[in-house]
Amino acid sequence: MTVLLVDDEPLVRAGLRAVLEAQPDIEVTGEAGDGAAVLPLVRGLRPDVVAMDVRMPLMDGIEATRLVLRSVPDPPRILVITTFENDAYVYDALRAGADGFLLKRARPAEIVHAVRVVASGESLLFPAALRSLAASYGNDRARAAVARAGLTGREGEVLRLMARGLSNAEIAAELLLGTETVKSHVSAVLAKLGARDRTQAVIAAYESGFVTPG
Incomplete structure (x- = not known):
């Protein structure tokens, strides 16, 4: 899998590159020091994953995420890099379409795991942090959307387990279902x-x- 690193700190990029390129199945294909450089690099390099810093001087990671997702067919997965897991900027990035977030203090094995998780199509979330942030962002629009959705009882169970950060395989084990069945329920929920x-x-x-x- 290929990764584009986006962070305004050269030392952070160098550290991430060293960790990721030590893996035989991961290649860092490019770097950027600001969100403004991301779109042309994504179009040219077609990375599988963009490891995106949130706070950058010219264009932040939130706007860069929105730009990539609305401008690129079959866009890459976006993994937000952050210092604090309860940062409101992180929450905004997730709402903009990022697939998860990674703490800059994470251990090397956790960094590799995060990239592999989002590259596989899963989301990498920290449920406790999302709960505390969502308490400040709850809104009538979201309530109406869920009320209109008409989720079945099983789909509701699956959504609650998704909110706990469980993968499809973990949900399958929890509910004693096949993984393909869980994937079908997840698709229906979405x-x-x-x-x-x-x-x-x-x-x-x-x-x-x-x-x-x-």
Whole structure:
């Protein structure tokens, strides 16, 4: 899998490159020091994953994420890099379409795991952080969207487990279902909520109160 690194700190980029390129199945194909450089690099390099810093001087990672997702057919997966997991900027990036977030203090094995998780199509979330952030962002629009969705009982169970950060395989084990069955339920949940991916579905679940802390 190929990765584009985006961070305004050269030392952060160098550290991430060293960790990722030590893996036989990961190649860092490019770097950028600001969000303004991301779109042309994505178009030229076609990375599988963009590791995106949030706070950058010219264009932040939130706007760069929006730009890539609306401008590139079959866009890359976007993994937000952040210092604080409860940063409101991170929440805005996830709402913009990022697929998960990675803490800059993460250990090398956690960095590699994060890239592999989002590259595989899963989301990398920190449920406790999302709960605390969603408490400040709950809105009537999200409540209405979930109410209109008409989720079945099983789909509701799947959404609640998604909100706990469980993967499809973990949900299957929890509910004693086959993985393909869980994938079908997840697809139905996304379609009914009008969510681009499971990250946006989980955010809607928290903002609407469908999933509550604890």
